Amino acid sequence: MFEEFFPIFVLIGISVFLAFVLMLISWLLGPSRPNAPKLRPYESGMDPIGDAKERYSISFYMVAMEFIVFDLEIVFIYPWAVRYQELGFGTFWAVMVFLTILTLGLFYTLKKESKNFSISKAKQV
Amino acid sequence: MEILNDLLNYLPAAIVAVGGLVVMMMDGYKAKSRLIYQTTMFFLAGALVIATYDLLYQEVGTLFSDMAASGSTAAFGTFIVVFGTFFTVILTHDYLIGVKHNYPQVYPLLMFCTVGMIVLATANDLVTVFIGLETMSISLYALAGIIRDKQLGVESALKYFILGAFSTGFFLYGIALLYGATGSTNLSEIGAYTDGSMIYWGGVSMLLVAFFFKISAVPFHMWTPDVYTGSPTTITAYMSTASKTAAIVALVLILERALPYAADQITSTMAIIAIMTMVLGNTVAMVQDNVKRMLAYSSIAHVGYLLVGLAAGTDLGFTAVLYYLLAYSLMNIGAFGVVAYYEKNHDVHFNNIESYAGLGYKQPLMGILLSVFLLSLAGIPPLAGFIGKYLVFAAAVEAGLINLVIIGVLASAASAYFYLRVMVYLYFKESKEPVKLMKPLRVYSFSLVVLAVLTLYFGILPAGITELIASYFSGNGLAIVP
Amino acid sequence: METFFFVFISTLAIGTALAMVISKNTVNSALFMVLHMLSVAGFYTLLNAQFLAVIQILVYAGAIMVLFLFVIMLLNLDEDEKVVSKIDFKQLISFTLALVVLAQLLYITGNYAGVLPELTGEPIAAVGTVEAIGDELFTTFLLPFEVTAILLTAAVVGAMLLAQKTSNVIDE
Numbered sequence: 001m002f003e004e005f006f007p008i009f010v011l012i013g014i015s016v017f018l019a020f021v022l023m024l025i026s027w028l029l030g031p032s033r034p035n036a037p038k039l040r041p042y043e044s045g046m047d048p049i050g051d052a053k054e055r056y057s058i059s060f061y062m063v064a065m066e067f068i069v070f071d072l073e074i075v076f077i078y079p080w081a082v083r084y085q086e087l088g089f090g091t092f093w094a095v096m097v098f099l100t101i102l103t104l105g106l107f108y109t110l111k112k113e114s115k116n117f118s119i120s121k122a123k124q125v
Numbered sequence: 126m127e128i129l130n131d132l133l134n135y136l137p138a139a140i141v142a143v144g145g146l147v148v149m150m151m152d153g154y155k156a157k158s159r160l161i162y163q164t165t166m167f168f169l170a171g172a173l174v175i176a177t178y179d180l181l182y183q184e185v186g187t188l189f190s191d192m193a194a195s196g197s198t199a200a201f202g203t204f205i206v207v208f209g210t211f212f213t214v215i216l217t218h219d220y221l222i223g224v225k226h227n228y229p230q231v232y233p234l235l236m237f238c239t240v241g242m243i244v245l246a247t248a249n250d251l252v253t254v255f256i257g258l259e260t261m262s263i264s265l266y267a268l269a270g271i272i273r274d275k276q277l278g279v280e281s282a283l284k285y286f287i288l289g290a291f292s293t294g295f296f297l298y299g300i301a302l303l304y305g306a307t308g309s310t311n312l313s314e315i316g317a318y319t320d321g322s323m324i325y326w327g328g329v330s331m332l333l334v335a336f337f338f339k340i341s342a343v344p345f346h347m348w349t350p351d352v353y354t355g356s357p358t359t360i361t362a363y364m365s366t367a368s369k370t371a372a373i374v375a376l377v378l379i380l381e382r383a384l385p386y387a388a389d390q391i392t393s394t395m396a397i398i399a400i401m402t403m404v405l406g407n408t409v410a411m412v413q414d415n416v417k418r419m420l421a422y423s424s425i426a427h428v429g430y431l432l433v434g435l436a437a438g439t440d441l442g443f444t445a446v447l448y449y450l451l452a453y454s455l456m457n458i459g460a461f462g463v464v465a466y467y468e469k470n471h472d473v474h475f476n477n478i479e480s481y482a483g484l485g486y487k488q489p490l491m492g493i494l495l496s497v498f499l500l501s502l503a504g505i506p507p508l509a510g511f512i513g514k515y516l517v518f519a520a521a522v523e524a525g526l527i528n529l530v531i532i533g534v535l536a537s538a539a540s541a542y543f544y545l546r547v548m549v550y551l552y553f554k555e556s557k558e559p560v561k562l563m564k565p566l567r568v569y570s571f572s573l574v575v576l577a578v579l580t581l582y583f584g585i586l587p588a589g590i591t592e593l594i595a596s597y598f599s600g601n602g603l604a605i606v607p
Numbered sequence: 608m609e610t611f612f613f614v615f616i617s618t619l620a621i622g623t624a625l626a627m628v629i630s631k632n633t634v635n636s637a638l639f640m641v642l643h644m645l646s647v648a649g650f651y652t653l654l655n656a657q658f659l660a661v662i663q664i665l666v667y668a669g670a671i672m673v674l675f676l677f678v679i680m681l682l683n684l685d686e687d688e689k690v691v692s693k694i695d696f697k698q699l700i701s702f703t704l705a706l707v708v709l710a711q712l713l714y715i716t717g718n719y720a721g722v723l724p725e726l727t728g729e730p731i732a733a734v735g736t737v738e739a740i741g742d743e744l745f746t747t748f749l750l751p752f753e754v755t756a757i758l759l760t761a762a763v764v765g766a767m768l769l770a771q772k773t774s775n776v777i778d779e
Contacts, residue, residue, distance in 0.1 A: 005652065058770060064677045065766050069759045071670040075662050076752065079741030086738075091745035094752065101756035104146050105763045111153035112767050128749075135750075142757055149764060189750040230768040237761035244754050256751040260758040267765030282769070 059113075066109055073102050131188040134195045137172040137179065137203050138243040141210075144168025145236030152229040162218045165232045169211045169239075180204040180593075187249050191311055194249040194378065197597035201447055202246025202374030209367035209454050210239045215572045216462045217359040219565075223469025226271050226357065235363070238264035242371035249382070251300045251310040254375055258296065258339065261368055262289050269356040269364070281355025288338070288348045296335035302328030312382040319386050329387050332379070333394065339372045342432060343401040346425050353421035354476075358468055361417065362461030365424040366454040373431060373450060377443050380435065381598075388438055395436035396529050403429030403536040410543045416464055417476045419543055420457075423502060426540060427453055433533050434517040437524035440598035445516035447594045452501070452509035452583055459576040460498035463491055466569065470562050478550050480560070485551035487562045490570055496548050497577045501584070503544040504537055508584040516591070611714050613653060618710035620646040626702060633679045637672060644668040656735025 185196035221227040241260025248254040270282025306325035341349040406426030413419035434446035485492030501508035627639040651660035
């Protein structure tokens with residue numbers, strides 16, 4: 001089992017290694033001349049007011065929730081894409097029915113979203 | 126083509142699903158609420174016609190490579206579900222307008238919920254059972270919370286969702302363990318397994334726990350009173366009839382096909398749970414002053430009677446259970462329908478028994494209808510509820526569960542108290558403050574009258590339907606033989 | 608090798624689950640949960656169920672966690688945990704390293720005591736792969752597959768129903 005996944009482990013290893021090495025290199029080689037304006041959160045702009053953690057509007061949550069639904073859709077299409085050649089054309093229609101239903105759901109969402117939440121309303125929380 | 130043939134046998138679910146999508150898109154494109162309602166009714170009427178045809182003529186078999194069953198119990202479950210939904214939608218439309226919460230999304234959700242119930246009632250594979258159960262539950266969670274500007278509504282939706290999700294976890298665990306023990310999710314293949322290991326028993330018990338939760342049997346009933354009280358009344362009717370019917374039909378199918386090996390243990394489990402459910406449901410219902418809450422406890426008690434039939438585990442028991450489901454759906458939708466009518470004339474919490482004082486004379490028809498449904502729920506002779514109880518208890522006597530039947534009959538006799546109490550308030554108490562009742566819509570009272578007439582009809586002439594049901598179990602040789 | 612991997616992932620899973628419960632900062636909890644989900648994905652890989660492993664990362668560690676973080680931000684619980692979040696990064700690394708060491712210790716002691724289970728990836732090779740699931744899902748399990756679409760659509764409509772403004776009621 002380990003042998004099969006060896007390339008993946010190598011990939012994970014290299015990416016972790018790279019992340020550390022790049023940070024280390026820039027820390028070692030980069031010139032460091034700090035001054036007051038540079039250390040401010042926004043180098044050129046207003047002083048930040050208030051907390052960075054602000055309450056979100058519920059409408060963003062709706063988007064997140066719909067993201068999950070359509071994320072799950074991908075889960076179901078993924079094995080189909082892998083096995084399309086072997087499964088043949090019969091399953092094509094099965095998946096098309098599935099997709100049609102969910103696409104209708106997507107259109108419905110878009111219609112409703114535009115009616116219920118506009119961005120200007122969302123900003124007011 | 127085989128797939129087309131399967132689809133033809135699965136037409137009620139397909140029609141309802143397509144109808145749900147159509148209605149959903151109509152809502153998206155801002156159609157009038159009334160038009161949406163009419164379209165919903167159109168599709169449901171079509172499905173009801175086909176379901177009736179299937180009930181009478183569909184052949185017994187399996188569809189979609191053993192995923193679903195057709196004919197016999199499956200067709201019967203489909204029929205009750207579609208029938209219940211049909212009347213629920215009529216009542217819901219009027220009720221939600223009355224209480225000013227007529228969201229157009231309710232109709233697609235009801236349709237999708239019905240699809241889930243049909244899939245559940247016809248399932249022949251644990252995967253299908255699960256998907257059906259989830260489709261039904263997810264829609265019901267949302268429907269329970271329609272009245273969200275009232276605390277009770279929010280409470281009901283949240284409680285239902287959290288506890289329901291928890292019970293779904295049990296169900297999944299059960300499936301996983303059963304799959305681990307038997308190597309299949311197909312009901313018949315699980316039924317072929319005859320080697321009781323710990324994994325097998327663990328799976329069976331988890332599966333039963335999840336089902337007991339969904340049909341709200343004691344001790345898994347805690348959510349029921351709160352959810353039933355807080356939900357819109359007609360949705361409560363829907364939850365307590367159609368969803369329970371679907372779950373119990375699925376349970377019958379599972380007990381009959383998948384778990385004949387565990388029949389003895391299941392009989393004793395069911396008997397204990399049935400005793401607890403009947404006793405608790407009936408005693409707690411006695412002290413309720415809120416009519417809706419009283420009906421919630423009464424629905425728990427009725428699950429107890431149904432479990433008596435399942436405990437018997439014989440052909441006779443299953444026949445009795447299916448008949449009882451039909452009778453229970455008729456009278457419970459009716460009773461909640463009248464309660465909803467009283468409610469929509471006032472506010473959502475017009476449920477206290479005190480406020481029912483003298484209402485029987487205000488709109489005589491509604492008073493009589495409520496009386497008929499309550500008498501049937503109490504099991505008074507010429508009505509369907511009596512025949513249901515009789516069949517269930519007779520089956521249990523046949524199976525030798527005498528003690529269970531004695532407790533059941535006593536509990537049932539006690540139940541007459543709280544049903545008749547409502548009628549006493551309706552007819553023999555003076556109302557303190559004047560109450561105005563609007564005349565109900567013609568279609569509203571007509572559909573309630575239809576339900577009442579059917580309750581009476583199946584009470585006087587039950588032979589036709591019981592013979593039909595009995596033929597499901599004698600013919601196919603899959604029944605449990607103790 | 609599999610046995611070591613198993614012990615390692617188990618320790619990671621239990622450790623991160625504990626850390627998730629103990630951690631005071633809700634955002635930290637959520638991030639520990641991501642780590643926990645990833646280690647569970649490791650189990651799936653170990654069981655030769657690569658499809659499930661991918662789904663675990665894609666859906667749970669991805670989408671579901673987004674929802675968790677959204678809820679945390681919606682509720683906006685803050686104050687009084689700022690001290691913890693400042694030394695967060697170092698803590699995380701030290702915690703993970705400690706877990707690795709603990710896993711190795713457990714492995715060695717377990718090996719010495721001879722209580723480790725024998726693990727091989729062979730017997731269930733054909734069940735959990737993407738190919739096996741794809742072959743079954745669109746043929747045998749066609750009905751549940753299509754009903755899933757209805758289920759997801761019902762979820763969308765239900766979310767819409769509960770989240771919309773009350774003023775959208777249509778009276779007639």
